[in-house]
Amino acid sequence: MTEYRAVFDAVVRFANGGGMSADGFRLDLPSADLSEAEIGRLFVRHLGLALVGEVTLSGLTIVEEPHKGSRGVAPVVASAASPLVDLSHPIREGLVTYPGLPAPTVTPHLTREASRTVYAPGTEFRMDLITMIGNTGTYLDSPFHRYADGGDLASLSLDQLVGLSAEVFRLTDARDRGIPAEVIAERDVRGAAVLLHTGWDRHFGTEEYAVGAPFLTEEGAAYLVEQGAALVGIDSLNIDDTSAEAAGRRPAHSLLLAAGIPVVEHLTNLGQVPPSGATFTAVPPRVEGFGTFPVRAFAVLP
Template sequence: MKVIDLTHTISEDMPVYPGTDLPKLEVANTYEESGFKETLLTIFSHTGTHMDAPSHIFEYRTTLDAFPVEQFIGKGLVIDCSDLGEGQRITMKQIEAVKEKANQAEFLLFYTGWDKHWGTDSYFGDYPAITEEVADYLILTKKKGVGLDVIGIDPISDGNLTIHHKLFAETEIVVIENLTRLGEIGNELFTFYAMPLKYENADGAPIRAVAVLNE
């Protein structure tokens, strides 16, 4: 068994979506004064490697805390899209190449390699994003979730969040953004864990994403 952590570390200087405040990690209690260390975290719900719920877009749709925990565990498949350049889109061509495995998977994770830009201005550039036909496939096959190693499932230029709206209007899917190390998983099915912080009425939450490979 091999375990791969697919999660970026939360820090005060990490990339965040434009318009979002940076996290704050303030030492609230110290060893010297209190005999223990405690940290006050101030963080937006869609920071770092995180998960979007349907309620992120639609007021009366499902929140993360309302999902059964089984929603966050399942068979994953990484689809290699690392040959795509800036401004190119992920289409059904990439899925058709691995269609049999893609149909079996409960989570599709698209590896673009864009995480190499993490911590730079380039991370907010014109990264590869999925097309509406890919969103249609995710809906048709009733996937539990979809994930990417970029800052958003929609292009950074799409202020209407078209793909978010399409997915969340029609299915109980979760969207995972800012994954990393997807290129280390390979092209076989594996067990995927994406466990969100459980808080009331969660529209989104940071997650610890992990791939467990049976070798």
């Protein structure tokens, strides 16, 4: 379904004196046929302004663009046969998730042909072995991934992983790689799955995926801990900056996992999930003494 946003400059005068201005502001619209006055009221509602005496817009244009989650605009959800959106990359033999880590291999334990000698006539089965690092496909990091005394996969409760309120932050047109706290501060994220939609999943499985990937800044991670986020996910190479300039520091992992906040990396299809209103689930198997494992992550649309 097509979504629209307004682009404009604005001048606000307050009824009790003073004012403010905005240049090149972009605002979600529920439809493309709103009047200038209606867009002005949405602008005031989005910013949560009080005692506004007058709003003047100039240079107003309406463009087709995915919503970012402006307050006061209900999410637009396309009708679909299923309310479910799969947010996981499929795992296959030879898949390169993170450059430098081993790809999964699949070998037969019992072939269909061999099983015919075991079972009744007309009955056959196939059993395979898969060898893979936990960091394969779309996966979840538990605190044990970062800390020796942190909770492992088996310690995670379903309450931490299932049916979480999903807050999706649209960052596909961000100019900087680092995602700051200010981007997230516009919404209440307490108890929510904060999902960072960078669009970087378009490079998944290619060499470009490992170069210049978006990441969450240390300040952004600290803010999410302070605000009580339940889980943080990203559709990029890593929640942290992995470039040479980072010198091996992993502040986002360190802060989030120290606070018991699971991290899901290598998500996909976040563009199909509205900024607010959906729920998010990502459940790994209960493996003791293990820190990271693939998940079938998905969203349920409102």
